[in-house]
Amino acid sequence: MITLNTERGLERIASWDDIATISGFTPNIDPKTVKLKEIIGSYAFDAYIPCGLSTCHQPHGKGFLVAAVDGRVTNIGRFCGKTHFSVEFTQMSRVYLAAVRAQQNREFLGALKNQLPTISAEVAALKSGQNGASWIYSRINQLTGQTVSLPAPITNAVRQAIRRGDGILMKERAATKQEREDRAAAVDVAGLEHLRRNVSFGVEVRMGQLDGFAAIAPGSELRPILLAIEPFLSTLPDTDIDNLPDKQLRELSKVGGELDANLERLRTLVAAGRRLLVRQNISQLAPFATNRSETQSLEKFLRDLPQQEF
Structure with missing residues (x-):
């Protein structure tokens, strides 16, 4: 070539x-x-x-x-x-x-400029449409305790699943008498004399697993992705590409070059958020409520969720 x-x-x-x-x-x-x-x-x-x-x-x-x-x-x-x-x-x-690089950047941005109406429409739908990014962002903040609306035992369970990195919901309960006896029989008595037969300890029980966990996994925040996309979409239409200074041309081309990846990331996270924020999925948190008031708070949250994925 x-x-x-x-x-x-x-x-x-x-x-x-x-x-x-x-x-x-x-x-x-x-x-x-x-x-x-x-x-x-x-x-x-x-x-x-x-x-x-x-x-x-x-x-x-x-x-x-x-x-x-x-x-x-x-x-x-x-x-x-x-x-x-x-x-x-x-x-x-x-x-x-x-x-050559500058001209290639101009050609790239010019071609991208022609695609903006389609791209902007998709981003607007993903952000503000039914059960879109804005709706997901608000409810994830409630689930993770970023905003005060759900009781601490509920949000702590979600945070624990995030820390685990797998979306599994675990709850600790006191060990039964038989579990304490089994544990005592299994230990090296000479080295672990403090583990007596009647000493209580906690046992973790799996209560469920959150579908759509990718929406709340570390590094999956929606806001930074939208901040990487929206300013570019609003800036490019009125930009005089042919007379843009080299530095600004390089910077704008760099952001434009990341647009496809950011769009795909946005699509993926919105899809995950819609799987996560389904009534049956979030109702797995009900056993973590410790009193009627906490149960009512969760039920109120659940009423705002769709019964099935959008």
């Missing part, structure tokens, strides 16, 4: 044969008698192309198309460029590559 940086933008040429049609192209230039003007293109091929310098002609797969002050154009590899044209070539290659 050959990339030419022209006044009309980047032109991509698939065949080396087309290079011969460039005005002034010659496959044989004496580096001792030529002065470079600028780099006008670059190429990368599986098949090797002979160097255009008369003192080399070594085949290579990657190189640059250079224009001389006298109007001639030829192709040279990176090493030949540095060897014969030293710092001048290095500087030209930097200028060329920076210009």
Whole structure:
């Protein structure tokens, strides 16, 4: 593939044969008698192309198309460029590559700009639609105790499942007499004399597992993802891409390059949140309530949830 940086933008040429049609192209230039003007293109091929310098002609797969002050154009590899044209070539290659990257960023952002209506509509639906990110975010904050609405035993159970990293709901109860006896029989009496037959201890019991746990797993917060998406979607439509300073162009392109991944992350977390915030799923927390008042608080929360996934 050959990339030419022209006044009309980047032109991509698939065949080396087309290079011969460039005005002034010659496959044989004496580096001792030529002065470079600028780099006008670059190429990368599986098949090797002979160097255009008369003192080399070594085949290579990657190189640059250079224009001389006298109007001639030829192709040279990176090493030949540095060897014969030293710092001048290095500087030209930097200028060329920076210009190509900038033009590629402009093309990328321009194409993305055309897709914005569709993308913005999807983000709006994922955020503000029925059981969307805003609705999910508010209720996850209640479940995890970020906002005061559910009793501590309920939110502590959820937090414990988050710390465990698997969404499993565990509740501790006192060991039965038989469990205490079994434990005492199993210990090394000589080394663990303090574990007497009647000493009580807690036993963890699995009460259930939260479906859609990914919505509350560490690092799954919805707000940072929306903050990475929404400012970009609101900024790009009114941005003059062609006249954007290089630094802003790079920064905006970087955010744009992360858009697909952020969108997929948003879709995934909203889907997980909708699985999580289903009445039957969250009702697994009922055994953690310690009194009628706590049970009523959970029931009120449950009434606001759909009976099945949206």
